[in-house]
Amino acid sequence: MLHTNIGVNAAGHLTFAGVDTTELAARFGTPLYLLDEDRVRARAREYVQTMRECMPEGSVPLYAGKALSFAGIYRVVCSEGMNIDVVSQGEIATALAAGADPARMFFHGNNKTDAEIAYAIKNKVGHFIVDGFDELCAVDRAAAEAGVIQRVLLRLTPGIDPHTFKAVNTGMDCQFGVQMDGAMRFLSEALECEHLSVVGLHCHIGSQVFDAQPFLDAADIMLGFMQDALTMRGFIPELLDLGGGFGVRYTEADPHVDIPAEIRRIAAHVREGASKRGLFEPAIMLEPGRSIVADAGMTLYTVGQVKPGTLGAKSYVSVDGGMSDDPRFALYGARYTVYPASRMNGEKDFVCTVAGRCCESGDVVAENVALPSPRRGDLLAVAVTGAYNFSMASNYNRVCRPALVMLRGGEARVGVRRETPEDLISRDVIE
Numbered sequence: 290m291l292h293t294n295i296g297v298n299a300a301g302h303l304t305f306a307g308v309d310t311t312e313l314a315a316r317f318g319t320p321l322y323l324l325d326e327d328r329v330r331a332r333a334r335e336y337v338q339t340m341r342e343c344m345p346e347g348s349v350p351l352y353a354g355k356a357l358s359f360a361g362i363y364r365v366v367c368s369e370g371m372n373i374d375v376v377s378q379g380e381i382a383t384a385l386a387a388g389a390d391p392a393r394m395f396f397h398g399n400n401k402t403d404a405e406i407a408y409a410i411k412n413k414v415g416h417f418i419v420d421g422f423d424e425l426c427a428v429d430r431a432a433a434e435a436g437v438i439q440r441v442l443l444r445l446t447p448g449i450d451p452h453t454f455k456a457v458n459t460g461m462d463c464q465f466g467v468q469m470d471g472a473m474r475f476l477s478e479a480l481e482c483e484h485l486s487v488v489g490l491h492c493h494i495g496s497q498v499f500d501a502q503p504f505l506d507a508a509d510i511m512l513g514f515m516q517d518a519l520t521m522r523g524f525i526p527e528l529l530d531l532g533g534g535f536g537v538r539y540t541e542a543d544p545h546v547d548i549p550a551e552i553r554r555i556a557a558h559v560r561e562g563a564s565k566r567g568l569f570e571p572a573i574m575l576e577p578g579r580s581i582v583a584d585a586g587m588t589l590y591t592v593g594q595v596k597p598g599t600l601g602a603k604s605y606v607s608v609d610g611g612m613s614d615d616p617r618f619a620l621y622g623a624r625y626t627v628y629p630a631s632r633m634n635g636e637k638d639f640v641c642t643v644a645g646r647c648c649e650s651g652d653v654v655a656e657n658v659a660l661p662s663p664r665r666g667d668l669l670a671v672a673v674t675g676a677y678n679f680s681m682a683s684n685y686n687r688v689c690r691p692a693l694v695m696l697r698g699g700e701a702r703v704g705v706r707r708e709t710p711e712d713l714i715s716r717d718v719i720e
């Protein structure tokens with residue numbers, strides 16, 4: 290099986306986190322998001338403990354909530370010792386509702402609105418990651434109005450392409466952070482802001498990275514900048530945040546990442562790099578999202594229409610969800626592993642495209658899936674849907690979003706209830 294939390298029981302049913310998926314589907318309905326809480330905790334602990342062991346005091350992982358944000362997840366990751374990365378007023382409000390300590394929040398995003406900045410300051414969010422010059426002024430002004438000194442990190446763009454492991458010196462063209470050629474001016478302006486305390490530097494190189502090498506390359510560029518910043522401005526950061534992005538295994542073709550081993554490589558590299566340059570060794574932060582929750586997730590669907598292909602056309606199996614609960618295939622052709630959850634021992638003789646239920650030919654769950662001659666009512670499971678599924682879901686076609694059920698120690702409980710048509714209509718103004 291793709292991950293150790295996936296199995297098959299004596300009835301030939303798929304199990305997830307030790308629980309029979311057909312029983313979960315019968316009890317909670319489909320489509321249904323499952324979240325293996327024990328797995329989330331194990332992943333969180335792996336980051337927290339490894340970073341504690343091999344990095345300077347104060348080093349800590351931030352959970353990137355954009356991967357999966359609902360109140361319950363903040364309870365889980367905070368209780369395991371992670372801090373949290375928030376990107377909007379909605380994420381801040383969700384984490385606060387879960388009782389998360391705002392001092393442990395780091396506010397990200399390339400376009401925080403003035404209202405969001407004021408909200409975050411009012412609610413005592415610990416750190417802002419400032420994304421550009423305009424925002425520097427906006428946060429400084431808001432901090433002045435609130436009569437506080439706001440701790441900030443500066444987001445720089447080291448221009449590493451994580452998928453070729455190359456530094457692109459012109460900078461990867463993107464809307465995030467400040468390119469290295471503007472970094473010293475960014476720092477200088479930040480240091481001039483009377484209501485900001487610049488405590489660190491941040492970069493984020495990308496996502497689905499299977500190897501620490503691009504993080505090491507990015508760290509080199511950041512350390513080089515720290516050396517210049519020390520010489521030119523006498524600036525010494527307490528924190529170096531290297532962002533998120535470790536990859537996860539969606540299909541058998543993807544490698545496993547040994548996260549503790551990769552974290553140790555990063556730790557050793559930064560330590561060595563800092564000492565070589567005569568720099569104070571900063572505490573390190575990493576911002577994993579996907580690698581904390583992805584393989585803790587699974588989505589269950591019920592098969593509806595089955596259309597065997599004739600005259601060389603593809604066969605289609607349509608399920609009761611799709612792009613409305615997981616737009617990743619439609620957005621960027623994401624690949625998944627699909628299991629015939631209710632008939633795991635059947636002979637997989639039917640190759641098909643598993644399609645969703647929305648009125649778009651691009652609403653596909655997965656292609657070239659082999660299933661035991663599927664029938665209406667069969668249960669299908671899509672593995673590794675914990676990240677960027679729930680958080681990217683929509684109400685396209687006025688489809689109600691699924692419930693999310695958390696599994697812990699073999700027990701199931703609802704983390705987010707299923708959306709109802711009444712929920713959808715509740716914001717409509719009917720004159």
Ligand SMILES: *Cc1c(COP(=O)(O)O)cnc(C)c1O
Binds near residue numbers: 397493532534576676
């Ligand atoms: C998306 C993002 C992350 C999380 O990335 P994953 O690939 O989910 O680990 C962390 N930090 C920043 C700034 C991001 O944009």
